[in-house]
Amino acid sequence: MKDVIPIQTNNTETIAVSKNSKNIYQQAIDTFSNFCRARSLFVLHYCTGCGAIELPPAMTSRFDMERLGIQPMVTPRQADILLITGYVSIKTLKRVILTYEQMQGPKYVIGICSCTVNGGMYWQSYATAKVLSEYLPVDMYIAGCMPRPEAVLTGLQQLMKKIEKGEANSWENYFKRYDYYLGNQQHLFGDTWHTPTDILEEARHYHLYGAESTGNNTARLIKYTVEHDLTKLDAPLREKDSMTKRGKK
């Protein structure tokens, strides 16, 4: 078990929700739902890099994730955990962000392999994103240049403990501090970068609209959306080139 290096990311300090603000029934429901959330996790392993090969052995007879209540799922809609395994190139990061936004909260991101921690082996490559947590709120890092299945399972079990305690709500940060994330994304992909899911409107809908949700980055995006009238049905057609070739700084 030596090489299990679960690390605590720094920029995911959640704004601690004081426990006693809600009434007793609310608390009971929350604890029970966290209890269930911990026990049943659906994993979407987005095989971005080489770490994905560690997951099949985690699911089959030797390590058997199912006994922890974890099932592999095919589409982001049905998944709770997004496993980013291995280096994330800029092109793949766009798809990863789109997939992340298509997932339903409470959702968790686990960065397996050290490439997601600090760039790993490809640290000095111009094409890879070095720190995943700048673009997505990452719950758990499992370092190792391909951690063994035991490491993955331990990491998952630790995440389950966090969920049970109700602390694993870094997904809310994506809404609450959307400006920070958008800024980093625009830094990479250019100012007109956006995905079909309207994060701000969803933040308002789920009452996760914090102070930091909007800032100058989102302002630029909103101005762009209004200017190009993206609500119309044929917007994606007009945006066809801009989506893939975005990124002029």
Next chain:
Amino acid sequence: MVWDQDKEATKDNYASQTIVLDQILHELDTLNIEQKNNQRFRVDVSAEALPALLSLLKGRAGYTQLSAISCVDWEDEFELVYHLWSYETKVLVSAHIRIQYTPAVYVSVYDIYTPAGFFERDIYEMYGVYFEGSPMMEKFILTEWHGPAPMLKSFDTLKYVNDMFNWQEYQPDWLKEIQAKGGKVVS
């Protein structure tokens, strides 16, 4: 024994082929040939004569496959290496040419060898060498990259990475315990 007998067959037709190869190579005056071993030839040819050589090799000497085009950045000029392979003689001919650094432009051999289109595109993306006449001269891999050609020596990736990305502190709990006991990470 079958294997040897097969070897015998290739030996004598190898001989006849090399004769044809020699005749061709001697036809073009502005190139010098260097035989690496009995299956590798290195040919240095002038940039203008390359298409002629390629069509000759393809037409008469049975070099049906252009395996790859590689590019070397000598900072003052580019060197393009065309690796040609013949299935009969099993001999690899790599034709080396030198083209000027700026403007990094050369003629495409797409009409002789169609696979050249892919190799030329990669070189165009990675080194910025533009091949006229090739139908595939647009970004394919580095669609998100808008900076200079990344493989050039003039491009300093480390500097780009440092100012483009930032790093995160790597303070795992277990490392704290070891440091408490006096250990440290050997960098």
Next chain:
Amino acid sequence: MSVLDLDHVFFLLIVNIGIAVLWGNRPFVGKILTLLYILEGLSILTSYHVLLSGAVLSSSLTFTVMQQTVQWQLGVSGGFFALITFMAAGLATWFSSGVWARSYAPIRLLHSYMALNVAAMLLLLASNDFLGLFIAWELVSLVSFLIIAINGGRSAKAAYSYILYAFLGAMAILLALIIIWNATNSFSYVEVRHHWSTMSVNRQLIVVLLLITGFGIKMAILPFHRWQAPAYAYVPAPVAAFLGAISSRMGLFALFIVLLQVVGIDVIQTLWLPFEIINMQTFLLWLAALTLIIPTFIALRQTDARLLLAWHGIGQGGFMLLGILSANALGTAGGIMHVFNHASYQAALFFAVFSVSYRTGTADLDRLGGLVTRMPISFTVMLVGIIGLAGLPPMNGFVSKWLIYKALLDEGMPLLFLAAVIGTLGTILSVYKLIHNTFLGQLRLEHENIKEVPWSMSIPMMILASIVFITGYFPGLLLESIAAMQSTLGISVVDYHLGGVNTGKGNLNMIVVVSTMLMAIGMGALIFFVLGNPRKQVTQWDNYAGGHFLTSDMRYQYSHNFYPGLMRVISPLYRNTIFWLESAIVSTVQFMAHISYALFMQANYLLYLILLVVISLLWVLAV
């Protein structure tokens, strides 16, 4: 209300025709005609209790020729069908009286032909002897030829092939009439039934076969079904709904009266086809079962919504015949009830399809999609319609299908039960393709600002949809008149109650079934909306596409060739043999015509004449 007899209805019909012909293209005339139709329907409804007790609405329209008194009077079965006709005609005219009329040039022709059609059909429903039946039958075929050919071009061709089939049928019926006349020298049903046994067995067989051919053509029974689909598909909306709902059921009414009342189902059971292969009833049942299956699976392949529905009309006609001929109280009740049910949801479906084509300009399933957000009313009507057509519980289609299935099982015909179920499954598959390709899936760019059809077109649709649901909820409303019909025809009567049917072996109470469904859906909604967290609606671009950014130039919709697996397995079965048969007959006729024309155009006719004379003289001398 005093008991209105048939003369009042005939008078109203004549007034109807008059108004339609004279002021057909005035804007308000559509509404007046609808009111008239509804008035006629009500007039029959008011005197309906008289009909239920077995009495008859008599009319003064009688004449005697060749010692035959031809008299027109409306029995309960005629009344039931008349109600359906007036419902279909009223709603069709209502549909065509509003904004739609301005978009359709020959509106005067449409109104007058519709009025003529209703009058002819009522004449047919009211006839109660063979001569009156035949006269009305010819009128109905002529008038429906007119209404089918209203759009010219494709529908004119379809109308021409229809009138040829209709004349084939008419001649078959006329031959049967003549044979009956020869045996019983009277045309009235009672006389014929009385003297029926005097005919020799194979003469009886010929008569029954001829009658089935004659009336079957109008009902599009299998060998004669090729004319109906294009005829009912390429006509304007109200005509398609009217024809689809009731026109081909006239053949069923005539067959129902002739086979069950005059010939009697027991006679049909005893009749054996030549060489004792199969008795007549089983032969007809299997013909009906094939008429159910083959058109339904042809409908499955159609890409034009109107053609799909028209082919389904043929299929469901087979289903009704299956019910009527099952010689079982439940079966006949199911068969007749299916006439009403099919009329209601077929008309609703045609209206829905045409309202889509009114707004988007096309009914081609490959060029539609995602209209549910823009045309919700048409969607709900089509949803109710397809549930009815597929025969699923809350709607009335299920009740009649249940009755027929139960009858087939009780009569011990499991293979027919299987054939019926295969037909229904085929229907479910093709109706889902219909609603999926038109309303569900990705909305097309050009349909972005499509609006719902105006009220004058959506109200009739909604009325029909509610009729489908209500008669599904309380089938007793229909079963009451069906039981009365069965008693007048002298066949075994179904014991019914408002909710459904109580047989000893497995009964159906639709009130319980549908209310449990509503309660269960309520519970489902409760679980779904209360327990789960509030939901958020997303646009059609926010969709899983394997990480690909959806752009609208590459259409992200699956609608063409909707059942590839099934089609690969069953496509060798589509050999359209009937099509080849039909074109073979046509070419023989043309060939013979050419020969006989050439015969007359002979140049040296005299030579042949003299030759003829010489030969005949030789023959005379030789003898």
Next chain:
Amino acid sequence: MQDSLILLVVLPLLLAFLLPVIARYLGNLSGLTGSLLLLFNILLLANAWNSVGYSPKVILLGGFAAPLGIVFYIDKLNMLFAILTTIIALLLWPCRTHNTDVREYVLWLLLLAGCYGVILSGDLFNIYVFYELLAVASYGLVTLPATGASYIAGFRYLMISALGSAFALLGIALIYSFTGSVNIAHLAQIIPDHLHHIWGYSAALLLIIGFGVKAELFPVNFWVAEVYSHADKRVTALLAGVVSKIAVLIILRFIILLFPWQDIFNFLLLLGIIGVIVGEFAAFYAQDLLRLLAFSSIAQSGLVIIAFACATEAGIMAGIALAIHHLLLKPALFLLASHCDRSINDLAGLAKSSPWASALFVILALSLLGVPPLPGFWAKLLLLQSLMAEQYLLLLVLVLLATIVEAAYLFRLFMLFYQRQEMPEQKRITIQGQELYPVITLSGILLLGLFFLPLFMDSLREIAMQTSNIEAYINTVLGKVQHIGEGNI
């Protein structure tokens, strides 16, 4: 008073000869004299009708007794046909006001005289004489338009009917050589039992084929299509309507009175059904409207022949009904089609340019087809009933199939008439009002007949009964020898 009926034949002959003289004085109005004469004929027939009411009468020409003298036999059937002939002739009378040709009127009158003579005479040779008069008059009329086509048609008609007349004469000669008499009543006593051998058959065949030419019987009706499409439309109407029915009447007389043998009936049935089928199919293929109508009239007369061929009372009744229906209907159709002598496809959109004409055409064609409420249906119903009574199932089926083919080409016509697009300007056909009057009267008679249908049916049954009892015929002609002048009614 019935002796005055002889005037029916005499007056037209007299006027025919006087007409050239009258024409010099009256000029164009000479045509009117013809119509006046016809009016007088109608009056003559009208009062004769009720007098002959119950039992048939005989007129002895020149006072000679039956077997030798020439006899005119008057019964309901003959009177009916005579009246109808006069009515049709009156309606079709070519009363033009300008460029009249006196020869046309003369020929018309001769034709009429021939018709009356044939209908009324009870003597074999006498029938032949009037038949010849009829034939000659029709040759003249057919070739009147003086176009190349009408000459050819006329020539073909001449050749065939000449052949036919030769046959008829040979038949009469045969009979005369065997029986020594030409009076039908007298023959009716002798032939049925004595001549029931090969010679009798051949005589019968010869006579039927001979008189079949005008009756459009199958093998000898090759002239019909050409003549009807190229002759003047009024003449065609007369020929198709009246003359063919009179010829069929003669054949009816023969098979009832002279040759009541089953073989002859079968022969006639065969020819009739072939005529029907070939007529219908040819009409289906016909390219222009007039030929189409010609072939359909072949088919219709085939039907009449079939009806008469099953020589029961019901058969005769059906035959008469069909004959009357066709007699009234076909002239109307021919008049309507008088302007449409070009190919069918050019008629597309006729309804737009002449709506009334095409509407009338459709109604009359539907009645021809036998669509129920119209009179055609009742006639066909009678035919089918009579065929069924004789158990001729195959014939029944063939007749019905022929009707389907008939429906095919008629509805093809209707679709062409009511097509959406207008007829091109220069080929526009508009049928003016005044030509429509005869058509309107004819269709009026037909449609009014509907309302008196029961009455009409009963009177038809009486006529059929009267024609079918042979004894009445024989003893009226032979039994009470009664001279002209005594006039004991």
Next chain:
Amino acid sequence: MSGQHIFLELILMPLLAFMIGLFLVLMMRKVRARIERRVGPPFLQPLWDIIKLYVKKMQISHGVIHDLGIIMLLGGYITAEVFLPVPGMSGFTSQGDIITLIYLMMVPSLGLALGVGQCANPNGSIGISRALTAMLAYDIPFIVVIAGACLYYGTTDLTEIIALQKSQQWGLLSMPILALAGLIAIHAMLGKEPFEIYVAPAEIATGPMVEMSGKYLGSLFVMQCLQIYTITVLYTSLFLGGGYTWFDFIPKLFLVALLPVMITVIFPRYKTDDVLRWLWKWPTGLALLGLAIVVLQG
């Protein structure tokens, strides 16, 4: 049948169905795991999955018809539960017979089809077209089996069928071939492995469930439980003599559910046309043979 008694049964029957369904699904997953030499999910895993899905904070819907489809789905099966004969509770079994039940089981699939249609995802539409094709495939042998059974018992009312089986012998013993064909048809009806063409995760991203997230997916899991329960109860009441008491009823259900699972785990997935060809050849043949025997026995 007093009013409250009925109301109690209306609530109790679906609840019971759901619970038994949960354990049936658990049994399936446990057996699958054991055969794959894995530990298998904890005891109440299906329940946790459903609750987790229901309490997910973000619920994505594609429109009213998407929700209506899911509600119709739940409603359809809850109605079917009330008409199923269960020991001790009669519910409305007397008001509707086996044909009504077959059609009630089609309503949820239509509801699901509508919901998925509204999601506007071609993976879903392909899944639904395959599901309907599979329905056409397995319904033919199933209908022949039902026709044979009803013909043999002479009635289509389930309670009477159970009473008959109690007095005489089980359907399984009197019509073995029909029972076997029925079992294969049920296996296909459950949509498990060899016939799982419409939830083909590798090809069409779980077909109809591609856009189902949160409580929509939870409702689909609930439907799966109810579906397994309904089908197994239908089979037991037709061939295994229904339940005399709960103690012998539930083992029968588990036995009936167990056999298909055994086969499921071993088999890969058929292509769509192979499903059609196979189901129309072997189970239909068997069923027709059984039907012939029943008819000949008279």
